[in-house]
Amino acid sequence: MRIYYITSGYRRPIDMLDNAAMKALVSRNPETRFFLLNRSPIQHLIPEIEEFAPDLVLTLCGPKSHLPVDLIHRIRRMGIQTAVWFTDDPYAIDNASLVAAAYDVVFTIDSGCIPFYERMGCKRVFHLPLGTDPDVFRPFVTHPTYQSDVCFVGTGYQNRITFMEEMLRHVNRDVKVQLIGHFWESLNISDGCMPNIRKKWVNTSETVRYYNGAKVVLNIHRSHDDAFLDKNKTGVPGYSINNRTFDIAACNAFQLIDYRPDLDQCYTLGEEIISFSSPKECADLIHASVYDPSTQTEIAQKAYDRTLQNHTFTNRLDQMLTYLTSHE
Structure with a gap:
């Protein structure tokens, strides 16, 4: 599967989650390309997706970050599946409600949010907790x-x-x-x-x-x-x-x-x-x-x-x- 991953564009602590997700994606799926939302002009996003022609566009959303809905619709019109992983549920779910229904698939870190997304019209909602990066979080003797x-x-x-x-x-x-x-x-x-x-x-x-x-x-x-x-x-x-x-x-x-x-x-x-x-x-x-x-x-x-x-x-x-x- 060819995956195009769009980072949240949000700094600490969400950038740590972006980094861990990108590392995990590469380890499991070498055919992955990344778009760093806080470092690349967003005008380059659609042309890059058109050139790469992925099977899936995936993005991670923190408490204050999300892609414009019109961009999500444009990606879907290309016949590309879109998925979003909301990482600050339920605390910032008001922000998620603005964009969730635009995606093909919604992943939420909290199972209590599934009925909320379904009421919004999201057809495919899946509970997926966050994880840890054992290269970063590991045991050692400290000062x-x-x-x-x-x-x-x-x-x-x-x-x-x-x-x-x-x-x-x-x-x-x-x-x-x-x-x-x-x-x-x-x-x-x-x-x-x-x-x-x-x-x-x-x-x-x-x-x-x-x-x-x-x-x-x-x-x-x-x-x-x-x-x-x-x-x-x-x-x-x-x-x-x-x-x-x-x-x-x-x-x-x-x-x-x-x-x-x-x-x-x-x-x-x-x-x-x-x-x-x-x-x-x-x-x-x-x-x-x-x-x-x-x-x-x-x-x-x-x-x-x-x-x-x-x-x-x-x-x-x-x-x-x-x-x-x-x-x-």
Whole structure:
């Protein structure tokens, strides 16, 4: 299959997903050509597609990026199949709703979004989670400055702030907690554990160091109707786990994750991954993991093995291409 891949044109962190997708495509499908939307004039897009004559035009859409609908229609009129992978569902699904129906096939990272796209008139909608790039997210010994008992890397959205304030009240003061990302300075902690806060966005290479340096990596999803982004006005639910889940596991790091309905479709609960449903339960699990780490190594190893077997970007592109060829 000749594939023409159009990048999102969006910078961090979506460019990391673009890079991983392009690498996976080439490994599985050498007849792939790329169009870098943020580096090439869009006027060159149609002539390049006409010259290459692909079987499939595929693009990845982040929270603020999408191709103009008229270009999608022009590509389809050439008799070329078009597919889009929405990577910020359901948080920015309002943006996706502007263009989704123009494509032949829609891939969404969250199963809770499928009914939404079907109501919009999308005929072929498929749930395809993101994956991880094991060349980037991998285990290694990191510098002591990145070491902690517990770390969380990510933006301090309101639901995470509220959760963390309650959780830290139940965490012992001797537990070393690191929070890395924007907005954590607004935490209101009067008792309990006082975290170390790094108030900035960190790049992928530093994120991997923090994952490898922590005894426990927290994974707290943002709310499906987060007010900061405010791009899910119809309240489409979030059922699926984020790609951070796979990235942490690919580092052979032990993670605690808030429960989502699709979690046990990817990992065996209690054996490959541990979930929590409240701040107090999370604090109790932190204590058990930090003070008695005998079981966490085995769980992390099982999650690591499962991830490399089933949850890489190469796995996802295999699933995508299998779907596209079997539903033509």
